[in-house]
């Protein structure tokens with residue numbers, strides 16, 4: 202088969218791949234963007250955007266329920282139909298990516314729908330509905346394949362009509378009861394959404410706490426809020442068997458949990474062998490592709506996004522895209538650094554953090570000093586009253602006198618975190634931070650209270 206010569210092929214057009222292809226196209230390179238599914242990847246169609254629309258709706262219900270104690274009587278009749286309509290019409294255009302394809306083509310990028318595989322050094326073969334297309338690349342190949350939901354090998358699970366995020370996002374009805382397998386960000390966000398819309402929800406999480414990558418204090422606070430909202434949280438237990446007879450029956454620990462629906466949110470996976478990475482010397486038996494600080498994975502091969510293993514977030518994929526694009530264009534761009542990576546889980550309260558947790562800092566041999574303040578004890582927390590659950594925890598490198606990590610739980614925690622991202626990123630001395638004037642009465646003013654404890 203004759204190969205077409207192009208400058209760059211981008212395999213997988215997640216948020217990073219789409220941004221990178223756009224930038225290279227604008228710079229005048231001949232770029233082929235390949236995606237087997239939808240241009241934009243998981244985030245706009247099955248993840249960040251539609252789930253945060255669901256969260257927005259669920260939060261509106263929670264605030265309306267709080268009104269009766271703060272502002273008078275409010276009649277609430279949850280209705281999933283507006284959520285279904287927003288997700289279908291506003292977030293995903295009914296899971297149609299034509300607008301994204303048009304945007305790419307407008308900057309000269311050629312889009313090919315199909316499954317891309319590296320078949321030789323500098324060569325990509327795309328399996329399309331019209332047969333294979335082969336491209337030879339002058340400048341290189343960028344891998345942005347993202348991840349699929351991982352389905353754990355639990356006896357009886359595989360053949361059931363389980364949900365992952367890809368079925369939960371387009372769901373047109375709220376199940377009356379739901380078991381959520383996995384208490385990470387995906388599991389926690391969906392659990393609270395469906396619970397607030399009326400489902401009886403149980404989370405089964407194998408580690409001993411929710412959001413196991415966050416601070417233990419954040420996990421514990423979220424568990425308290427969830428239990429207060431009648432979400433059952435079962436931790437330290439692994440599901441061993443699933444039976445389906447029209448309802449799901451999950452054996453976990455000493456009990457069998459039953460529910461109408463099962464949502465599997467136990468992490469993500471990608472088959473590297475199917476991507477053909479071995480052809481360019483990249484091991485294909487791991488979970489991630491190792492990259493350097495310019496996102497280089499092999500000679501003339503770059504890997505960006507979740508697959509690089511530096512944090513599975515849209516902002517990370519976009520960050521990688523900028524760095525790899527600059528390298529491909531021969532620009533002297535910044536190198537990747539990861540000492541101040543932020544993330545927010547959009548539960549209510551939100552759980553957000555940047556940099557190292559206390560445990561991570563201690564593992565790295567940092568002489569750690571920590572401080573913790575509770576938001577209900579702040580003026581703004583006192584005023585806010587219902588829904589004021591929250592905390593701010595700071596992790597300081599006591600020798601250097603700078604913050605190396607911070608966590609915020611609370612209303613708008615992802616926004617409050619912004620100030621702490623600046624502090625950790627720029628390594629602002631703690632003494633300088635202590636001199637800041639923080640507006641009264643804001644939630645972020647509690648950062649000052651935490652700093653005073655250091």
Ligand SMILES: Cc1cc2nc3c(=O)[nH]c(=O)nc-3n(C[C@H](O)[C@H](O)[C@H](O)COP(=O)(O)OP(=O)(O)OC[C@H]3O[C@@H](n4cnc5c(N)ncnc54)[C@H](O)[C@@H]3O)c2cc1C
Nearest residue numbers: 213215236237238242243317346347506507513514515518
């Ligand atoms: C439910 C949920 C909620 C989330 N919420 C947030 C959030 O609020 N904030 C946040 O920052 N992150 C969130 N994330 C994570 C976020 O979705 C990902 O980190 C983000 O999509 C970046 O992924 P990526 O760029 O690596 O690729 P992806 O978005 O996974 O896209 C990869 C693309 O590559 C394609 N592809 C793969 N292999 C091939 C191949 N061989 N050939 C052709 N095409 C291929 C796929 O079809 C896909 O379109 C969430 C994730 C989930 C599951």
Ligand SMILES: NC(=O)c1ccc[n+]([C@@H]2O[C@H](COP(=O)([O-])OP(=O)(O)OC[C@H]3O[C@@H](n4cnc5c(N)ncnc54)[C@H](O)[C@@H]3O)[C@@H](O)[C@H]2O)c1
Nearest residue numbers: 353383384385386387405406407440466467468513545546
């Ligand atoms: N707001 C956000 O930024 C956001 C939201 C959702 C997802 N994400 C990203 O997407 C990725 C995937 O999220 P996720 O929540 O699916 O994965 P995760 O790996 O973060 O959490 C899954 C949890 O399920 C547990 N688990 C695994 N197998 C289990 C089993 N058999 N039974 C019970 N528990 C089990 C894991 O130990 C883990 O604690 C994450 O890396 C996250 O960064 C980000």
